């Protein structure tokens with residue numbers, strides 16, 4: 348079926364010939380409003396007896412979506428049709444949350460109501476706070492976050508009926524609102540400081556900074572340049588189409604699991620260094636490089652097929668020219684460094700030099716490997732004094748709205764079924780069991 352014409356146009360069908368039998372199969376081609384057409388293979392197995400094989404899903408569209416569009420060749424990223432650089436420049440994080448969840452920009456009244464709704468869901472159930480004490484003090488805050496977000500399902504039974512749109516929206520608000528509180532508490536716990544309760548007079552990013560860096564003994568003044576930079580980073584990370592963690596949330600949700608459990612699954616997936624964990628890995632890599640003079644050795648290692656080392660914060664599955672988020676962050680990075688008066692920070696010097704060398708290197712140029720969003724966010728977070736172990740946690744805070752928007756879209760999609768891929772089996776064919784006493 349062609350989405351634009353609403354007709355099943357045979358001229359647009361994709362013909363597949365099985366050279367073994369000479370049979371031909373006509374597969375429908377579906378056009379979206381933008382982006383490449385897709386070949387509809389839903390009936391392929393029933394008609395041909397074959398599956399498609401696509402590990403890593405490089406050529407597979409897993410769902411229909413109206414939320415985020417990426418053109419990787421041209422470096423375009425749109426949330427609900429709005430370019431990411433425009434949103435980063437002119438919008439704020441709560442407005443972007445509204446946009447992702449509801450599909451349109453809010454009126455001033457809608458924005459006020461939405462911000463009120465988010466603000467008044469930021470506190471955690473007091474009993475939930477005792478969960479933190481069950482973790483070791485040296486736990487990674489992502490480990491704590493995975494556990495505590497999963498535990499939300501044990502506390503908020505009045506928002507786990509996924510068939511009820513009201514329950515779904517309350518769960519969505521709760522997740523977006525409580526993630527900063529959980530993130531800050533996960534951090535405070537590891538440094539042995541008291542938890543800071545959210546403050547309703549502060550904006551989303553200001554409150555996040557306050558809960559992470561404030562303490563009960565003195566007044567905490569939010570630096571507007573830093574809260575603006577954090578807000579921008581949150582906007583840039585809010586959604587990104589069907590990436591690994593979002594696909595994980597959708598897959599977990601496809602079985603009917605509750606939203607808190609699904610988001611906990613997304614957090615687990617995000618944690619990996621090939622995905623959201625890359626921002627932390629960037630800083631660890633810069634520390635390991637240690638000196639600008641060592642950069643060529645690390646570049647050589649990244650190019651060596653027999654070495655598992657990769658330049659963290661470089662490369663992307665979809666972006667093959669540049670990551671538009673990285674472009675915005677590059678500018679923000681300089682603003683933050685200027686504001687903080689940082690001129691001579693060794694790790695930042697290494698980062699700038701590494702970027703320069705890699706961008707001129709034939710290997711990286713020919714493979715279209717550019718700095719991605721995690722390269723610059725790591726540097727900005729470092730300059731802002733945010734501990735390295737919190738980098739991926741902040742990514743999770745930002746991405747929660749994308750996860751819940753995509754989860755809601757999936758539940759509302761009438762064609763939604765449980766996700767259940769098949770496989771190419773390469774193991775032993777059926778064989779006869781030999782009792783233990785007869786084996787040699």
Ligand code: SDX
Nearest residue numbers: 587590621622623625649657658659660661662663664714
């Ligand atoms: C995020 O998808 C999303 O949307 C994710 C994300 C989001 O917003 O949700 O954008 C967030 O996860 C950003 C990516 C963060 N990860 C890193 O920075 C880790 C380092 N980068 C890579 O490991 C890698 O580039 C990936 C994981 C990002 C992409 O992996 P792909 O698409 O599977 O590509 P690949 O690993 O097959 O690489 C293709 C080629 C290979 O060489 P050949 O085998 O073809 O010779 O490029 C090489 C790779 O070896 N390569 C690198 C490299 N990245 C790819 N070589 C050196 N250093 C690198 N960083």
